[in-house]
Amino acid sequence: SQQGEEDPQALSIQEGENATMNCSYKTSINNLQWYRQNSGRGLVHLILIRSNEREKHSGRLRVTLDTSKKSSSLLITASRAADTASYFCATGPMNRDDKIIFGKGTRLHILP
Amino acid sequence: GAGVSQSPRYKVAKRGQDVALRCDPISGHVSLFWYQQALGQGPEFLTYFQNEAQLDKSGLPSDRFFAERPEGSVSTLKIQRTQQEDSAVYLCASSFVPGHLNTEAFFGQGTRLTVV
Numbered sequence: 001s002q003q004g005e006e007d008p009q010a011l012s013i014q015e016g017e018n019a020t021m022n023c024s025y026k027t028s029i030n031n032l033q034w035y036r037q038n039s040g041r042g043l044v045h046l047i048l049i050r051s052n053e054r055e056k057h058s059g060r061l062r063v064t065l066d067t068s069k070k071s072s073s074l075l076i077t078a079s080r081a082a083d084t085a086s087y088f089c090a091t092g093p094m095n096r097d098d099k100i101i102f103g104k105g106t107r108l109h110i111l112p
Numbered sequence: 113g114a115g116v117s118q119s120p121r122y123k124v125a126k127r128g129q130d131v132a133l134r135c136d137p138i139s140g141h142v143s144l145f146w147y148q149q150a151l152g153q154g155p156e157f158l159t160y161f162q163n164e165a166q167l168d169k170s171g172l173p174s175d176r177f178f179a180e181r182p183e184g185s186v187s188t189l190k191i192q193r194t195q196q197e198d199s200a201v202y203l204c205a206s207s208f209v210p211g212h213l214n215t216e217a218f219f220g221q222g223t224r225l226t227v228v
Contacts, residue, residue: 040224099171105154
């Protein structure tokens with residue numbers, strides 16, 4: 001079963017616009033991670049935000065985490081054609097022996 | 113190489129055939145994970161190794177699935193008597209710390225298995 005639930009499932013925007021994707025989860029977490037997957041490729045780690053952090057930046061990426069609402073958002077600013085991919089959130093468990101669980105992903109398409 | 117390497121990239125198997133999928137993790141990485149990703153879905157956890165010990169195999173869907181990492185580096189995922197529902201991309205990931213906590217995982221490009 002998958003804990004993370006991304007929203008929207010698919011998103012198409014014009015190049016240069018900002019893209020926002022959301023992730024909701026059910027149980028307490030130690031951290032939340034965002035990954036990107038280009039078609040037919042493996043996943044690439046983008047950013048990790050810990051449960052005691054509220055916001056984190058990396059280049060054109062901005063991630064927020066609201067543990068009270070059990071939700072996170074990923075903002076990509078000034079989108080480029082190369083940002084076309086699927087984006088997954090993954091929740092890192094509180095218990096060391098538990099596993100990271102991925103959502104179903106948001107398919108982002110950047111229109112030229 | 114510098115990254116996680118998986119082979120083969122593509123595998124077509126006839127129903128009932130056995131297959132073996134290989135993963136070469138990043139050198140020195142303690143943790144190794146296998147995931148199954150169906151079309152249009154997120155990766156689903158299969159199993160986890162810490163060095164050569166298989167600490168969690170709760171995600172393996174049936175006893176036809178078997179994984180090993182005998183020397184704590186290369187891992188093999190074996191699927192016996194393949195069935196059509198086994199068709200998926202099988203992803204391997206490794207990380208340098210034990211467990212799933214506070215660490216990014218490095219993924220291979222996956223093996224796309226098609227059972228016909």
